Amino acid sequence: MLQINLILLNILSEEFEAELDNILSFWEQNSVDEINGGFIGQIDENNVRNYEASKGLILNARILWTFSAAYKQTKNQTHFELAQRAYQYLITYFYDKLNKGFYWLLSPDGKVIDGKKHIYSQTFVIYGLSEYYTISHDQNALDLAIEIYHLIVEKSKDLVNGGYTEAFSADWKELSDLRLSDKDVNVQKTMNTHLHIVEAFANLYESWADEELKSEIISILYLINEKFIDHKSGHLKLFFDNKWQDHTDVISYGHDVEASWLLLRCAEIVEDDKLIEVYKEVAIKLMDSSISAIDADGGLWYEKEINSGAFVKEKHWWPQSEFVIGAMNAYQLTSDNKYLNYCKNNWTFIKEKMINPTGEWFWGIGEDYLPMANQDKAGFWKCPYHNTRMCLELINRLKSKEITI
Numbered sequence: 001m002l003q004i005n006l007i008l009l010n011i012l013s014e015e016f017e018a019e020l021d022n023i024l025s026f027w028e029q030n031s032v033d034e035i036n037g038g039f040i041g042q043i044d045e046n047n048v049r050n051y052e053a054s055k056g057l058i059l060n061a062r063i064l065w066t067f068s069a070a071y072k073q074t075k076n077q078t079h080f081e082l083a084q085r086a087y088q089y090l091i092t093y094f095y096d097k098l099n100k101g102f103y104w105l106l107s108p109d110g111k112v113i114d115g116k117k118h119i120y121s122q123t124f125v126i127y128g129l130s131e132y133y134t135i136s137h138d139q140n141a142l143d144l145a146i147e148i149y150h151l152i153v154e155k156s157k158d159l160v161n162g163g164y165t166e167a168f169s170a171d172w173k174e175l176s177d178l179r180l181s182d183k184d185v186n187v188q189k190t191m192n193t194h195l196h197i198v199e200a201f202a203n204l205y206e207s208w209a210d211e212e213l214k215s216e217i218i219s220i221l222y223l224i225n226e227k228f229i230d231h232k233s234g235h236l237k238l239f240f241d242n243k244w245q246d247h248t249d250v251i252s253y254g255h256d257v258e259a260s261w262l263l264l265r266c267a268e269i270v271e272d273d274k275l276i277e278v279y280k281e282v283a284i285k286l287m288d289s290s291i292s293a294i295d296a297d298g299g300l301w302y303e304k305e306i307n308s309g310a311f312v313k314e315k316h317w318w319p320q321s322e323f324v325i326g327a328m329n330a331y332q333l334t335s336d337n338k339y340l341n342y343c344k345n346n347w348t349f350i351k352e353k354m355i356n357p358t359g360e361w362f363w364g365i366g367e368d369y370l371p372m373a374n375q376d377k378a379g380f381w382k383c384p385y386h387n388t389r390m391c392l393e394l395i396n397r398l399k400s401k402e403i404t405i
Contacts, residue, residue: 202269360377
């Protein structure tokens with residue numbers, strides 16, 4: 001069995017390196033906007049580049065993170081240059097010089113369409129800027145990441161009830177509609193935003209070991225464990241109002257498996273032994289509770305509706321990416337081969353069903369195994385962040401001396 005596992009892990013490592021190259025090559029060759037600058041706002045399922053598409057902050061911040069993180073692995077100068085391009089576009093067009101923070105949505109030529117400040121999107125700016133700093137050593141990038149960290153704490157942190165409020169207008173006034181997307185519940189506090197606040201703060205901490213920042217990370221990790229993790233069901237609670245009344249209406253398997261490894265990573269970054277032990281246990285609990293959503297083909301169903309108990313029978317690209325990491329993380333924590341098999345089987349599903357032969361990945365497939373229609377290859381939400389990070393995580397984990405065979 002040891003020899004079989006060693007061979008399997010070596011094969012997986014080679015395959016993830018090859019897929020990383022495939023993903024990055026697609027974005028190198030297709031996403032640069034030669035007409036308006038920066039990156040194209042949409043590429044459709046037929047590889048048609050829409051130069052008239054608006055440009056979203058989330059896509060652009062995630063492109064910055066992707067090529068910055070990739071450069072550390074590949075040392076490919078083109079990846080460094082694309083990270084620079086993303087950085088320059090963000091600070092030139094998305095940055096609000098008057099009110100601070102970054103705009104939500106721009107026109108193709110860089111004019112503000114929607115200036116709201118959704119905290120979720122601000123966190124990805126920190127994530128991208130702090131990662132870019134690690135390859136560029138540009139102090140301005142780090143200073144701006146620190147500025148946005150302070151801004152989030154100042155404007156969004158709820159000093160009365162705890163946690164962070166979702167969204168604000170361009171000038172940081174309260175909004176009536178706080179939703180990140182149309183499918184979300186309109187409430188003040190969400191798991192998704194808190195997950196990515198702590199992710200971004202932890203990434204920043206690796207370059208700026210500030211004690212107040214460390215304290216904030218630790219505080220958020222305790223809050224997430226108390227409020228957002230349902231220790232009875234082993235799933236995440238997604239939506240809360242200001243008084244922490246639960247409005248969760250679905251189980252989000254992608255977020256369950258993403259949180260399973262990411263929260264532990266954040267605890268490890270701040271080197272809090274108690275939280276590390278807490279989140280090792282949480283990692284296994286979240287993974288084990290998500291196994292029920294694994295189909296016979298190894299793919300992960302998207303969501304389950306709580307009231308009806310019915311699966312949303314779609315398999316989207318990003319939950320598969322996070323499941324691969326979560327399963328490998330669980331294998332590393334337990335040395336239990338069942339998690340390695342889940343990882344391998346899900347990766348096989350991705351190779352056979354999710355990777356688009358014409359580049360990048362399908363948004364998702366339905367129960368009939370047909371690609372979901374009219375979904376972007378690149379767009380406001382379709383970014384290279386999840387699948388690139390999957391490849392980078394697996395490459396580094398499989399090279400780690402800590403992995404048990």
